[in-house]
Amino acid sequence: MSTRPPSAGADGHGPGHGPGQEPVSELVQRASQQLTELVRGELKLAQAEMKEKGKRYGKGGGMFGGAGLVGFLMLQALVATAIAALAVPLPVWAAALIVTAVLGVIAAVLALTGKKQVSRAAPPTPQRTIENVKADVAEIKGSAHR
Incomplete structure (x- = not known):
């Protein structure tokens, strides 16, 4: 003999709550829980991925830094060579002054x-991304009210 009430379905729920016919509140709760788990999982994956990329960027940045230092030393040697080459027909002070003036002009052009370029980049906020996020939020709100 069964201990279930006669009105209960085969799964022990009340009438009309057979398999696949759960109350909306349970479905919403389960969907919310699954969404939370999905977001947490994605965040953990993103964190692990960014940690790995960060290590690679760190190593690459160190290598670029070393290359920049050696390149800077090379440019200093090149400047000394230019001064020495100009010092053959001119006094050393005049050769150094000419090389200094040329480097000053190059620095001014690069600075300007x-x-x-920096003024073209202003403002420093990601405007397109902000607009996309606002549109996404509006779409989600619109879907939730339907």
């Missing part, structure tokens, strides 16, 4: 070009 850099300033122009």
